[in-house]
Amino acid sequence: MKTLTLAAIGGGVLATILSFSFTAKADNHIFYGIQMEQFEYRSGDEDENLFVWDGDAFVGTDELKLRWQGEGERDLKNDLYENFENRLVLQTPISDFFDAKAGIRLDTPSTTDRWYGTVGIMGLAPQWFEVDADLFVSETGDGSARLDVEYEGLLTNRLILTPSLELNAAFSEDREIEVGRGFSSAEIGLRLSYDLIDRAVAPYIGVAYERKLGKTADFAKDDGEDYEATYLVTGLRLLF
Amino acid sequence: MKQKFARSALWGVLAAIAVSSTANAANYDLSVDYVTIDTGEMKTTGIGYNGSSPGPTLRLKEGEEAVIKVTNNLDEATSIHWHGLILPYQMDGVPEISFPGIAPGETFTYRIPVSQSGTYWFHSHSGFQEPDGAYGSIIIEPKKREPFKFDREYVVVLKDKHPHSGARILRNLKMMPDYYNRNQRTLGDFISDVSENGFGATLSERGDWGSMRMMPTDIEDVQGFVGLINGKSPEQNWTGLFKANERVRLRFINASAMTYFDVRIPGLEMTVVQADGNNVQPVKVDEFRISVAETYDVIVQPTADKPYAIMAESMGRSGYAFGSLSPQEGLKAEMPARRMDAPLLTMADMGMDHGNMPGMDHSSMSSGNENSMAGMDHSNMAGMDHSQMAMSKDDPFYAAGSGLTPKAANGGKFLSYADLKAQKPLYPERPATREIELRLTGNMERYTWSINGVKYEDAEPIRLKYGERVRFKFVNETMMSHPMHLHGMWSILDTGNGKWDPVKHTININPGMTVYSETEVDEPGQWAFHCHLSYHMASGMFRKVIVEGGPAVAALENGVQ
Numbered sequence A: 001m002k003t004l005t006l007a008a009i010g011g012g013v014l015a016t017i018l019s020f021s022f023t024a025k026a027d028n029h030i031f032y033g034i035q036m037e038q039f040e041y042r043s044g045d046e047d048e049n050l051f052v053w054d055g056d057a058f059v060g061t062d063e064l065k066l067r068w069q070g071e072g073e074r075d076l077k078n079d080l081y082e083n084f085e086n087r088l089v090l091q092t093p094i095s096d097f098f099d100a101k102a103g104i105r106l107d108t109p110s111t112t113d114r115w116y117g118t119v120g121i122m123g124l125a126p127q128w129f130e131v132d133a134d135l136f137v138s139e140t141g142d143g144s145a146r147l148d149v150e151y152e153g154l155l156t157n158r159l160i161l162t163p164s165l166e167l168n169a170a171f172s173e174d175r176e177i178e179v180g181r182g183f184s185s186a187e188i189g190l191r192l193s194y195d196l197i198d199r200a201v202a203p204y205i206g207v208a209y210e211r212k213l214g215k216t217a218d219f220a221k222d223d224g225e226d227y228e229a230t231y232l233v234t235g236l237r238l239l240f
Numbered sequence B: 001m002k003q004k005f006a007r008s009a010l011w012g013v014l015a016a017i018a019v020s021s022t023a024n025a026a027n028y029d030l031s032v033d034y035v036t037i038d039t040g041e042m043k044t045t046g047i048g049y050n051g052s053s054p055g056p057t058l059r060l061k062e063g064e065e066a067v068i069k070v071t072n073n074l075d076e077a078t079s080i081h082w083h084g085l086i087l088p089y090q091m092d093g094v095p096e097i098s099f100p101g102i103a104p105g106e107t108f109t110y111r112i113p114v115s116q117s118g119t120y121w122f123h124s125h126s127g128f129q130e131p132d133g134a135y136g137s138i139i140i141e142p143k144k145r146e147p148f149k150f151d152r153e154y155v156v157v158l159k160d161k162h163p164h165s166g167a168r169i170l171r172n173l174k175m176m177p178d179y180y181n182r183n184q185r186t187l188g189d190f191i192s193d194v195s196e197n198g199f200g201a202t203l204s205e206r207g208d209w210g211s212m213r214m215m216p217t218d219i220e221d222v223q224g225f226v227g228l229i230n231g232k233s234p235e236q237n238w239t240g241l242f243k244a245n246e247r248v249r250l251r252f253i254n255a256s257a258m259t260y261f262d263v264r265i266p267g268l269e270m271t272v273v274q275a276d277g278n279n280v281q282p283v284k285v286d287e288f289r290i291s292v293a294e295t296y297d298v299i300v301q302p303t304a305d306k307p308y309a310i311m312a313e314s315m316g317r318s319g320y321a322f323g324s325l326s327p328q329e330g331l332k333a334e335m336p337a338r339r340m341d342a343p344l345l346t347m348a349d350m351g352m353d354h355g356n357m358p359g360m361d362h363s364s365m366s367s368g369n370e371n372s373m374a375g376m377d378h379s380n381m382a383g384m385d386h387s388q389m390a391m392s393k394d395d396p397f398y399a400a401g402s403g404l405t406p407k408a409a410n411g412g413k414f415l416s417y418a419d420l421k422a423q424k425p426l427y428p429e430r431p432a433t434r435e436i437e438l439r440l441t442g443n444m445e446r447y448t449w450s451i452n453g454v455k456y457e458d459a460e461p462i463r464l465k466y467g468e469r470v471r472f473k474f475v476n477e478t479m480m481s482h483p484m485h486l487h488g489m490w491s492i493l494d495t496g497n498g499k500w501d502p503v504k505h506t507i508n509i510n511p512g513m514t515v516y517s518e519t520e521v522d523e524p525g526q527w528a529f530h531c532h533l534s535y536h537m538a539s540g541m542f543r544k545v546i547v548e549g550g551p552a553v554a555a556l557e558n559g560v561q
Helices: A002-028 A214-222 B002-023 B166-175 B187-198 B199-212 B362-367 B377-384 B387-390 B534-538 B551-557
Strands: A031-044 A049-060 A063-074 A082-094 A100-109 A114-125 A129-138 A145-149 A161-172 A182-196 A201-212 A228-239 B025-038 B043-049 B058-060 B066-074 B079-081 B105-112 B118-122 B135-141 B152-160 B227-230 B236-241 B247-256 B263-265 B271-277 B278-285 B287-290 B297-302 B308-314 B320-326 B434-443 B448-451 B460-464 B469-476 B482-486 B491-493 B506-510 B514-520 B527-531 B543-547
Touching: A031 B166, A049 A082, A049 A228, A063 A100, A082 A114, A082 A145, A129 B199, A161 A201, A182 A214, A182 A228, A182 B387, A201 A214, B043 B166, B118 B247, B118 B297, B135 B152, B135 B247, B152 B308, B152 B320, B166 B534, B187 B199, B227 B308, B247 B271, B271 B287, B287 B297, B469 B482, B469 B506, B491 B506, B506 B514, B527 B534
Parallel strands: B025 B066, B058 B135, B152 B247, B227 B320, B236 B320, B434 B469, B460 B543
Antiparallel strands: A031 A049, A031 A228, A049 A063, A063 A082, A082 A100, A100 A114, A114 A129, A129 A145, A145 A161, A161 A182, A182 A201, A201 A228, B025 B043, B066 B105, B079 B118, B118 B135, B152 B227, B247 B297, B263 B287, B263 B308, B271 B278, B271 B297, B308 B320, B434 B448, B469 B514, B482 B506, B482 B527, B491 B514, B527 B543
16 A cells, blocks of 8 residues: 555656656756755664665746655665655745745655645755755644755865754654654764766765654653664765 | 830840849858767767858858858757848847747748848857857958958857757756856865965855855856867867968857857967957957957967967866967967966955946046057057056956956956947947846846846847937846847947947946947847847846837938938
């Protein structure tokens, strides 16, 4: 059933993007792009192996874009999805450097599924910080928020050091998905990439540190799960 | 009966003479083809004319009617715009504005009454065919003798050939505006700036740019190109032959999609005799900057029996074109050292330094010294302390303190717009009937470009009246230079020289600057008016101009029948 849902979502996204791309041939005001900021293998300090991705794709005009944002974590040892998230949003500029977006999100990890409605902003903050800030309301009526910040530090014009931060907070508890009220989780990363082929393919190595916070951490501890983990990561940044 | 026959025969002959003499037609054929462009380093499929890119040089004659049959062998629509030619608007070759375009397999016949002379060029005005290779040169031989002499001539067409197709380049820029900028400031630059200026100053300078979210290195949007001269890469070394002491006329055309070039021929002084096809009072220079779509004709006189380098470095120094002038085939000039110190924009280029901005009065600046610049004997200048010279004679067409102000590689004379004076005024001087302000605007982070903040697709056309003289005020509010090209009618660049102001088809406006040009609205119809940087034009820095009325209407209004 889950596979079916996923296939349907994937197919839908693909069909939308393809149909837009075909119209794009006729109209040169429609653009598209696909990006994977993270597409990596993670090996943890306690023998965990994960495959992790975080990417997005868009199609549309300067004024209106349809954007897919997806991220996931596959636990390779236990063969399950710790996280599998897909978002589809419409996005429009609201200032010189920021866009507003609104849409839906579907989480389909190996445990419990959740639908969300979402609004957010994304853009470039002063001093070149790339910011993505979102609010979510789930099908159970629980609200949550997420902040993603990234900075590209040019060691050279091709060797790039990228610190990143993701911070999650919940406005109410959702025991079923083991999220407690308050700050729920954080992830910080530091990745060193090299632009191998234009900006299209950039292999990287780095570290990532994930930690569940507050009540959410307590839930994990109660279940005898890890509430924090450190990983060495190797992967590719992709842009097409 | 006999008489009748004789009479009709006579009429027939007369008619035939009349037809042939009024038409005075010359036929030219061009096919538009997919071609392979080989620069030595890369082979790409592009678009060319008569089987090659660049296309041929069309040699037209002033006074003739050029009948140019263009056959589209592509599987997409095409068009040819005759850049700088004054012609009926239906022949101007801009799809949706002049005509519907040329469908695949179709032949379109352009009929151009050639009423001018000089160096021009042609290119596709459809999609990204021009960056992809669809360009060629035009020489129009004048009816009358030209006010300068030369023994031989070459067309020197500059091009920034990129491995990516135009469509892909724009898509990449929309995804990531600095996709092709590999000249950005790095940690190393930060450290060296700290050691030079101190930590505090460097941090606050970085902070200023960061708070604007702009980059001082944002000079060339599209890097990674190979500079071509007449289709040849530096490695392939285009060569023009000469005999010592000959006067060689070089017709420079910048057919690039995005790149301005700084052109020099070390060891030779260049005498600029024409700009955008119109004769100018000769100016001797060591180097000149050619904006996209401009043309400059220069005359050089190599005295030694050795090869000379034609060196064209891009304004942002990310690429270059190179060729040789040589006394014999196969003899390659030694390439001069490239200047690797890429310029950096300053706050003046951002329009932050208001002291020297828009309001500046060009006319008061140079009206007093009508001949002092053009007539300056610059052989005497070599010995001058040129740091002082640069201080006192900064190019008025760059913001004071601009990071883009060019300097000649040998410390000598660098051509300025202020040096250009018409050889013979094309139009009588008269005050403009009105002024139209065109603010050049854009958002680099979104890679959107516009005029007065409105993109082409959302804009109303600019309406002009036949017979008026309109004054355009270009205010560049962006951080990039924009070569603005009005189709169909001349742009008289205001250099403050009154009736000697040069007549051009493309006017470059540098960042933080205001530049004026005037146009005698003497062609009816509808025309394109746009920034000639391909991806700025495609992103919206474009307008349709409608000229209302025409010769008949204007004559009626003036009470003349």
